[in-house]
Amino acid sequence: MNDLMPRLQGVFQDVFDDPKLAIAPTTTASDVSGWDSLTNINLIFAIEREFHVKFALGEIQELNNVGEMVALIGKKQDRARQ
């Protein structure tokens, strides 16, 4: 999980165009200024491409913070490796 965080932070920095943006497992949409519905689409797409995963319908709605997102990415990558 820990090796995913720096890469995810890079995605966030690009999407929000803020090279200093720092995220933590507890970060939620309300902590980052400019995280609206358009940015969210952009973010989801960028994450799918960065980690070569595809979110299934309904998975994204269940996420509460960045930590859960990282866990989901990790789980998908593990499944892909099996």
Place this chain on the structure above:
Amino acid sequence: MQLPKELRSPVSAETVLRKRTALRKELLKQPNLLPVRIAILGGSTTQEIRSILEIFLLAHAIQPSFYESAYGAWHEEVMYQSPELWSFKPDIVFVHTTWHNVSRFPDLLQPEAEVVELARAEMARFEAFWRKIHEDLGAIVIQNNFDLPRSRPLGNIEAAESYGRVNFLLRLNAGFARHAATHSRFLIDDILYLSAQAGLSQWFDYGYWYNYHMAVSPVATVSLAQNVAAIVKAVYGKTKKCLVLDLDNTLWGGVIGDDGLQNLVLGRDHPVGEAFTAFQRYLKALRARGVLLAVCSKNDPENAREGFSHPDTVLKLDDFSAFKANWNPKPDNIREIAAELNIGLDSLVFVDDNPAERAIVAAQLPEVAVPDVGSDVSLFAEALEREAFFEPVRIVVDDLDRAAYYSGNAQRTNYESAFASYEDFLASLEMRAEIGPFAPVYLERIAQLVNKTNQFNLTTRRYTAAEVEAIATDPASIALYGRLADRFGDNGLVSVLIGKVRRQAVEIATWLMSCRVLKREMEYAMFDALVEECRERGVREILGVYIPSRKNGMVAEHYAALGFSRLPDGPDGSTLWRYEVPAAWSPRAAHIRRTGRPAMRTANV
């Protein structure tokens, strides 16, 4: 300014999507952006499209301001005149509808006659909508045709039977195309092609549809936005004019100077030769619709020319409007080509298989477009199309004549040197000008010329097609077009003059001329026509203004040369001029015969 590397082709959709905010910031730093107002009316989510479309418009130096309809309200907002949309006053309305927005598909086994009726009703719904945009909003319409659904409950029957969805959507697309053929300010965004190019499973993503109601996947949004931006760019006359081509390993395989004519790889006997032939055929098709071709090759001129005597060559020497084969650096030759054809460097696209040549041209001539075509000839055409350099809005007769005209230019130049004086030369050209008030058949060409002429243009004012149309029927405007023909060919419609009459004076708001007829006395012929019109209307005074721009230095003294007297300068640095219409008048254009508008043309209006 060079585009950020992320936007130079081949563009990675993924990178553009991810870095859009930074790209936008970078692109907004460009000087001289052209403001355009675009309303996006969507049958599905449009935020993502707006955001990417903005990037690609900025890449063409167009700065859009956007209006977006409420979700799915594309039809209602027009039919019920949404006050927000009406007060936005769009120049362009982009209608982002897809197959999801068809109001009703045929029922299973529905008889063909009823299906035809259903299609007619759907067309009527769209046509009423387009009419309202044209007439009440005065905007140009860019309309998606229809893509196809990813799923096919009836399998191949969807296409085979008239009640099938594929069959029905293609029928509607044919209806849209017919509408485009008869309405000049209605342009099709061909998403049927875009979706085929991407593949339906890439074009449409179930996740993004159910989560966000995006009818086009994020990746496909990039190609959609590029395509719409190319259309907008073409509407504003920002298309390229000339393709400058290398020879060895670009138009044929091999090096003619080393390998000799008979060993060139060209023609059907060889797989690579066949690909070179196909690329030549592609270029011939571009030339046939008015794109100029020029050669820029490091070769002995005799060798270079000999290549076009190959039995399998599709291109012939007379397809080229300029031909530079020598050992000088390519940037020098390209500069000369631009000067010879009398077009700006920013109208040129350079194609060379050699990356070193591409790099040196890109570095020394940043105005010239240098696509990364790679070194595989079978992909050259695609590399050119990716950037839609030559996207046409309409193919008008003048475009076809232009290529013939420019190749006649070489003849004209040779001809010129054979005369004792320039006057003798002008007399020998047997020039004929047709000058008259704006006529419907010419409005499209007039709008095109008004929006792309930069050099011989006194004010560089741009007008939308709707404004040109309004001027044509305004009794208080003097609006003249001029066509010029000579013994070498028809130059087409080359000059436009728009004046606003206020009591006994006319103010010249716009006066421009294509540089291909520079020094032919055409400006005098236009002035003659203006003075005649003034005398008929009892106008006593002509007021001129010159607004300097980066490109129109050549006409700074235009009014002085015509005998206007200079008034105090305007506060914005423009110069103001006045001319009193004399009681007796003899025409200035001594070498141009004026002809009326041909009866045939008038009858066609």
